[in-house]
Amino acid sequence: HRGGMQSSNSALASTIEKADTDVDLESFLNEGDLEGNFPMRAKFEKTLREAQISITKAIEEIDGEATFQEDSWQRPTGGGGKSRVLSEGKVFEKAGVNLSVVYGTMSREALRAATEKGDEIVKDMAPDEKVPFFACGLSSVMHPRNPFCPTMHFNYRYFETDGGAWWFGGGTDITPSYVNEDDMKHFHGTYKEICDKHDPNYYKEFKAWADRYFVIQHRNETRGFGGIFFDDQNEKDPEDIFAFSEECLNSVVKAYGPIIEKHKDDEFTQKQKEWQLMRRGRYVEFNLVYDRGTIFGLKTGGRIESILMSLPETARWEYDHVPEPGSPEAEFIDVCKNPRDWV
């Protein structure tokens, strides 16, 4: 039941190294590390890798100049991944899409960071106890140059741990620097349509979850204008949650691409660019202080450059910057403090 995948034995032989950029669907899976749902792991990995290839191709077309460079990496204690990064593009300042397929044993602290239910899951574990795990995900951040082009992030992942526990998590969310209602209607509308096909409660629930999760707590502001976010999903047939995750993932370009095409050549001032760079600074604050994926990656000995490729090329911090009342920047902050319903 390994489908069309090649054996991973050769891939596991060495530590982190660069690979050439030929497209391949080589699997990082290794059967038998954990009693679990191997067919789902294989199917999810293949879906993620194919999405990584198609999404990066679409983004290259939008950019028109730069291309993604691929690095393949191995995790010495189990698994590996492929990172695709585009730098210094015409439209994109920096864009990264990272596939990671990792397994082995995980510390209490890493497990706590892995899921929203972490505190509950680890409460009966000894401080130095380790649990077998499998985790497979595709995560991405795209930072365009134009201040009217929003940053976009997505992450879709499948987890298994000891004793047959499994869950899906994921989401796609958007971080503009200015309020544009039409753009948000398109982005949120695309995901609402997908959600509604799978479960009438999904959009409401997962939109609220994104608004709750992407919060820079020390500033009492959201990072951006949300989208959908879900975690710990295991109360339906895994095939149903898989189908939902797959459709969300394969709709990233449809939800995001038209917004970039529309604004990539918008005129802007130096002040608007600086405002965007300050929003990038907030993005850095969220990712380094609160983001579960980042903290999980750092704690499981993930590949640092692949984890931190989510950070923008440039970010800015001005002391005590407060937008003028009534300005577009003040309107933006108001939405960060009072998340809106867009559809």
Add this chain to the structure above:
Amino acid sequence: HRGGMQSSNSALASTIEKADTDVDLESFLNEGDLEGNFPMRAKFEKTLREAQISITKAIEEIDGEATFQEDSWQRPTGGGGKSRVLSEGKVFEKAGVNLSVVYGTMSREALRAATEKGDEIVKDMAPDEKVPFFACGLSSVMHPRNPFCPTMHFNYRYFETDGGAWWFGGGTDITPSYVNEDDMKHFHGTYKEICDKHDPNYYKEFKAWADRYFVIQHRNETRGFGGIFFDDQNEKDPEDIFAFSEECLNSVVKAYGPIIEKHKDDEFTQKQKEWQLMRRGRYVEFNLVYDRGTIFGLKTGGRIESILMSLPETARWEYDHVPEPGSPEAEFIDVCKNPRDWV
């Protein structure tokens, strides 16, 4: 025994607000919140405030153009502070010196972050237990423009908690972007001389402590080239530790100023500027992920802008940037991986 300080009652009346920039020595102290060493609190606060005034004056003279702006802020649950920030200077991109005098009750989590012995101190506390505390400190980061001018940080603080516990902590450390042995000999030599006057073991111990503390653990690199760092100092007469802290604080300009004067007009290339901005990115990683002062500030409801004024005006992240072997940038990384003895 309140010395020459004014009553703090009026200062405590309002929440965070801007003050005019008249130099004043108004105290944030409030007697009787905690059984403790009130005269030491008052003396330390006065020393910090006077140092804040003299250091910012010296930095303004070096800059030659920009001046520090002062904000006075109140902490609704007890105490307050004064932040002095210089922005967009000729020599300095951003420089901040923050006085904070805070007290009240502190959560278990905040106390854990407050000291290196935090884990030990909190181990018998209930999860929701709170302890009375007093903390008074002056902290500063200076980010110059020229890539051959190092960033400098210092922090000197005095803590009291319940049951008569007290300790001093502090240090001054330097973060260049390039290796310059003469500069490091001057900086470390200045602090070695002060240390040696107070205790023959101080420099060796506190230099090693800085090398251990200022580590970006996920990269296995130091943030910069160290200096001195100490925490939990309470095994001598408080007057002796006070005298040592005071001399360290009052030697910041002597240790740092000449290095800036020497390099502020050095020629540099765009590539060297970008390298400096990538080092600033590392500075952000350390401060947001590991720095005890930052985490303590965020957890005790500190004033966000005063805590995060340590962040540079601009920072840069390039994916998987590796300096050319044999280059000055590679030499720099080598020192971050293998801290050197400079004196």
